[in-house]
Amino acid sequence: MIEINNINKAFTNGITALKNFSLTVQRKEVVVIIGPSGSGKSTLLKCLNGLEEIDEGSIVIDGIPLDHQKKNRLEIRKEVGMVFQSFNLFPHMTVMENINLAQMVVRKKSAAQAQETTMELLTKVDIASKAGSYPAQLSGGQQQRVAIARALAMMPKVMLFDEATSALDPEMIGEVLDVMKNLAKEGMTMIVVTHEMGFAKEAGDRIVFMADGEIVEQGTSEKFFNNPEKERTKQFLSQIF
Amino acid sequence: MTCIRSFLRGSLLISQKKRVNKLNLESVSRCLTSFIIKQDKGCIINRKRYISIVFAWIKYLFTVLLLLCLINKGAESLGYNWQWYRIPKYLFSFDNGIFQAGPLLKGLLVTFQITSISLVLCIIFGFITAMMRLSDSFAARTLARAYLEIIRNTPLLIQIFFIYFVISPVIEIEAFTSAVLALSLFEGAYASEIFRAGIVSIDKNQWDASYSLGISKFHTYRYIVIPQAFERVLPPLTGQIVSLIKDSALVSTIAIYDLTMQGRAIISKTFLTFEVWFTVALIYLVITASASMVANMLEKRMKYENG
Ligand SMILES: Nc1ncnc2c1ncn2[C@@H]1O[C@H](COP(=O)(O)OP(=O)(O)OP(=O)(O)O)[C@@H](O)[C@H]1O
Ligand SMILES: [Mg+2]
Numbered sequence: 001m002i003e004i005n006n007i008n009k010a011f012t013n014g015i016t017a018l019k020n021f022s023l024t025v026q027r028k029e030v031v032v033i034i035g036p037s038g039s040g041k042s043t044l045l046k047c048l049n050g051l052e053e054i055d056e057g058s059i060v061i062d063g064i065p066l067d068h069q070k071k072n073r074l075e076i077r078k079e080v081g082m083v084f085q086s087f088n089l090f091p092h093m094t095v096m097e098n099i100n101l102a103q104m105v106v107r108k109k110s111a112a113q114a115q116e117t118t119m120e121l122l123t124k125v126d127i128a129s130k131a132g133s134y135p136a137q138l139s140g141g142q143q144q145r146v147a148i149a150r151a152l153a154m155m156p157k158v159m160l161f162d163e164a165t166s167a168l169d170p171e172m173i174g175e176v177l178d179v180m181k182n183l184a185k186e187g188m189t190m191i192v193v194t195h196e197m198g199f200a201k202e203a204g205d206r207i208v209f210m211a212d213g214e215i216v217e218q219g220t221s222e223k224f225f226n227n228p229e230k231e232r233t234k235q236f237l238s239q240i241f
Numbered sequence: 242m243t244c245i246r247s248f249l250r251g252s253l254l255i256s257q258k259k260r261v262n263k264l265n266l267e268s269v270s271r272c273l274t275s276f277i278i279k280q281d282k283g284c285i286i287n288r289k290r291y292i293s294i295v296f297a298w299i300k301y302l303f304t305v306l307l308l309l310c311l312i313n314k315g316a317e318s319l320g321y322n323w324q325w326y327r328i329p330k331y332l333f334s335f336d337n338g339i340f341q342a343g344p345l346l347k348g349l350l351v352t353f354q355i356t357s358i359s360l361v362l363c364i365i366f367g368f369i370t371a372m373m374r375l376s377d378s379f380a381a382r383t384l385a386r387a388y389l390e391i392i393r394n395t396p397l398l399i400q401i402f403f404i405y406f407v408i409s410p411v412i413e414i415e416a417f418t419s420a421v422l423a424l425s426l427f428e429g430a431y432a433s434e435i436f437r438a439g440i441v442s443i444d445k446n447q448w449d450a451s452y453s454l455g456i457s458k459f460h461t462y463r464y465i466v467i468p469q470a471f472e473r474v475l476p477p478l479t480g481q482i483v484s485l486i487k488d489s490a491l492v493s494t495i496a497i498y499d500l501t502m503q504g505r506a507i508i509s510k511t512f513l514t515f516e517v518w519f520t521v522a523l524i525y526l527v528i529t530a531s532a533s534m535v536a537n538m539l540e541k542r543m544k545y546e547n548g
Contacts, residue, residue, distance in 0.1 A: 088450035102454035
């Protein structure tokens with residue numbers, strides 16, 4: 001489903017965020033990426049839907065290569081949904097409009113069709129009553145659930161989560177994680193960057209630990225958490241637990 | 242407020258003396274006093290503000306009076322003969338009870354026409370220039386940059402002359418069109434900087450969110466960036482309108498009978514120099530002050546909306 005081959009990414013300020021990074025994700029697989037701050041997790045996700053350009057290597061998602069062709073890039077963005085740490089809802093639009101927009105502009109749905117999908121999704125993330133509210137009127141957890149619904153409205157084949165719960169108050173983390181767990185159960189292909197080890201253990205098919213732009217160790221969640229091989233991994237895990 | 246209160250107390254006392262319906266009255270009076278106390282609290286805050294406003298106005302009027310006195314002194318020492326009574330007919334008159342606009346009002350209308358058309362064009366030029374400066378194309382950016390530098394580093398008067406005396410004979414346009422063109426090109430350059438600042442001020446996260454949904458650059462501008470930038474840009478843009486109105490006085494130099502030019506024409510006929518310039522200045526002041534007021538109101542409303 002996702003093939004990342006030897007990608008390199010350096011920023012203009014000379015920082016190398018990704019070094020010879022390779023990763024393959026199967027259909028319906030949930031890959032959880034963990035790692036210390038600045039290890040390049042966000043950069044990796046942004047490269048996957050072309051928000052950042054890679055310097056070298058190749059990315060192929062569902063058979064479409066992410067290259068310099070605008071058409072392919074847009075095609076990939078349609079197939080790849082992304083949820084951000086800071087929600088990034090459009091503040092001047094209601095919840096309904098936030099979710100309708102891409103359906104109408106990109107998928108060319110009629111307003112009525114879009115609305116129908118939107119209401120279904122809002123029910124799914126359990127927030128249908130807020131369809132007419134503006135983002136500023138919602139709690140963080142509610143905003144993030146709307147952001148997830150917005151991404152799902154494009155019917156993506158892959159979902160990327162970049163620390164989706166890091167900006168939330170503790171009592172709201174659960175409601176967002178529940179939505180993510182449900183998605184995983186339904187068979188969505190997911191790459192999840194998170195610090196929530198509970199989620200990683202429960203929903204992650206594979207855990208990838210990265211540091212300094214490289215994969216240090218990866219494995220099934222059981223193996224990864226119970227017998228990590230590398231010293232670096234043990235050190236990181238001991239810091240967390 | 243105090244007057245109403247004493248009135249109510251008075252009437253209560255009277256009715257109490259009459260001992261009419263005592264029970265009912267007590268509840269009514271409790272109700273009323275609580276109402277009065279509530280009103281009073283509001284009053285204290287309002288009174289402070291009220292006093293400061295009154296003070297501001299007194300200071301203001303005092304300054305104006307002082308200024309007028311000085312002017313009068315100066316005019317007296319010049320031997321100037323004030324003839325204010327001759328001014329109204331240049332504003333308007335009634336011919337057989339029918340309203341007739343005088344030259345000053347006609348001039349004001351021309352000023353309005355020029356500024357309103359220029360305003361629309363200025364916004365269009367400003368917007369296009371802003372988009373060019375933000376575009377990926379080197380040629381577009383350079384072109385926009387050159388336009389900005391030329392406009393901002395030469396006097397508006399010279400630009401008006403240049404368009405009227407050099408360009409207009411070539412492309413055969415009238416004085417009015419030249420004036421509108423010159424003004425809108427000039428103000429457009431400044432408006433473009435306002436637009437650009439507004440667009441740049443939108444958080445990069447908004448772009449990321451939009452792009453991640455597969456929305457194109459054009460649609461991101463259209464549905465996400467520009468609507469949000471518009472709100473932020475509205476107050477400074479209103480300020481630009483004030484400049485436009487003031488700068489429009491310069492078109493009187495190319496024989497356009499706007500407010501300023503009409504003033505000059507009346508003076509050359511009647512020698513009512515002081516009276517006419519005062520009147521003209523006052524008219525400009527009223528218009529620009531109202532525009533500024535609208536700008537302030539918009540700014541306040543924006544602040545409320547954004548928290
Ligand atoms: N736009 C940018 N320009 C320059 N450097 C950047 C940019 N974005 C990220 N970096 C740098 O690239 C490195 C990787 O950043 P990235 O945001 O991918 O880390 P991360 O693993 O997501 O960290 P965190 O857990 O703090 O979110 C960091 O050193 C960061 O400073
Ligand atoms: Mg990050």
